[in-house]
Amino acid sequence: MKLSHTLKHAMVTCLVSISFCASADAPVTRQILISNVAVYDGRGDTLKNGLNVLIEGNLIKKIGRGLIADESAVIIDGGGRTLMPGLHDMHTHVSIFREISEARQNMSPLAHGALAAARVEGMLMNGFTTIMDVGGPAAYLRPLIDEGVLVGPRIYSAEALISQTSGHGDFRARNDLHPNIDGGPTNWYERHTSCIADTPGEVTRCARENFRNGATHLKLMTSGGVSSRFDPLHSLQGSPAEVRAAVEAAKNWKTFVSVHAYTDEAVKMSLENGVKYILHAPQVTEETAKLMAKQGAYVNVNLEAVLGLEEELAAQMLSPESFRKWKSLVDAYPVAMRTMVKHKVKLVFGTDLLAPWNKSVAYDDSAARDLLQWVKFVSAADALRGITSRSGEVAQMTGPNNPYPDGPTGVIEQGAYADLLVIDGNPLEDISIMTDPDQNFRIIMKDGIVYKNTL
Ligand SMILES: [Zn+2]
Numbered sequence: 001m002k003l004s005h006t007l008k009h010a011m012v013t014c015l016v017s018i019s020f021c022a023s024a025d026a027p028v029t030r031q032i033l034i035s036n037v038a039v040y041d042g043r044g045d046t047l048k049n050g051l052n053v054l055i056e057g058n059l060i061k062k063i064g065r066g067l068i069a070d071e072s073a074v075i076i077d078g079g080g081r082t083l084m085p086g087l088h089d090m091h092t093h094v095s096i097f098r099e100i101s102e103a104r105q106n107m108s109p110l111a112h113g114a115l116a117a118a119r120v121e122g123m124l125m126n127g128f129t130t131i132m133d134v135g136g137p138a139a140y141l142r143p144l145i146d147e148g149v150l151v152g153p154r155i156y157s158a159e160a161l162i163s164q165t166s167g168h169g170d171f172r173a174r175n176d177l178h179p180n181i182d183g184g185p186t187n188w189y190e191r192h193t194s195c196i197a198d199t200p201g202e203v204t205r206c207a208r209e210n211f212r213n214g215a216t217h218l219k220l221m222t223s224g225g226v227s228s229r230f231d232p233l234h235s236l237q238g239s240p241a242e243v244r245a246a247v248e249a250a251k252n253w254k255t256f257v258s259v260h261a262y263t264d265e266a267v268k269m270s271l272e273n274g275v276k277y278i279l280h281a282p283q284v285t286e287e288t289a290k291l292m293a294k295q296g297a298y299v300n301v302n303l304e305a306v307l308g309l310e311e312e313l314a315a316q317m318l319s320p321e322s323f324r325k326w327k328s329l330v331d332a333y334p335v336a337m338r339t340m341v342k343h344k345v346k347l348v349f350g351t352d353l354l355a356p357w358n359k360s361v362a363y364d365d366s367a368a369r370d371l372l373q374w375v376k377f378v379s380a381a382d383a384l385r386g387i388t389s390r391s392g393e394v395a396q397m398t399g400p401n402n403p404y405p406d407g408p409t410g411v412i413e414q415g416a417y418a419d420l421l422v423i424d425g426n427p428l429e430d431i432s433i434m435t436d437p438d439q440n441f442r443i444i445m446k447d448g449i450v451y452k453n454t455l
Contacts, residue, residue, distance in 0.1 A: 086129025088391030091350025120152030139214030
């Protein structure tokens, strides 16, 4: 049964207010007026005090002073608190758990799904109303969330990572046979998490298979990574022709390609062949940062995993080889950040959190901590743009594949999706309030539905 927006609205408001529950038989109002709030719109540098925000259905209908709502509208007094767009995490892997080789070999696909369901609920309750998954199955969750069966954010998904043999997405153990040479992956994890491709034709096939599985965009590996066993960080992965094959497949589908790229060489090769969204980029040089800016590419930086980790803890968590890779990034990332900021590269928030299965929900609670690293390099307003409006722009690049075509996300403006937070404090003055959603986020609304209200 498809739940109407109105019915979903009724069910969820039941959770937050018994008085709405009692009148569940009556027609449910579709207007909510949040009065007396200081609005951070997702784009600017300041709050605008004393405003009302009128929500009708799942969209923002009007923002202003002294707004008149329908007689039946629900009125919420914001009490002068900050109202801002819901948060975006544009680098997630909701169905990938550490250690990847262990999860790949021994964890049931059903357990993957159950854990992912718990994770997405936690993400929304941490204020993240939109996520972009860039590797592993995630599109399967979208209808479950959009139909109101599960609680979670809006989901954009790349589905299986596209990786070369011995690349960052080749998760096989030493003795595993090759999925393409030896007759196709027999491992569920292999099939849905990673697609091994070594020619432009194979890249095209992986891309099309991903679109068939509900991908809104693509994800390719063009350099080595920290966590994987058989791909040195310095390796350039995928050829220019293979990147172009992915870009062409994406263009034909009217969407874009994102890449995992650590080294300057990999970032440059990706940009030169049409990639629009770069992930990581801790080693970019001035020349490449200029190219990023010139092409208008978006760049996701996930700083906390590198700069927020104590060396001792990293040594415990990582294998000796991965630790060596990690350490090489610690000095590089701040330099790359300063270079990208200098050239006004469009930086986008995303965490890339990969946790052991039994700690994954707890790890997600720390997602906003990346903002504490951001403000070492950019203003609080710019960090907030990175986690709201600029992330929303990346989501818009999915074009006609966008599962949420009725308005933008990441902004508080007329016609935008009613995805918003009402919070205690002013994040422009103290960004750290964003790291304690349980305490500070008083209202969490997605699609016009109130999921939390402690006012
Ligand atoms: Zn990642």
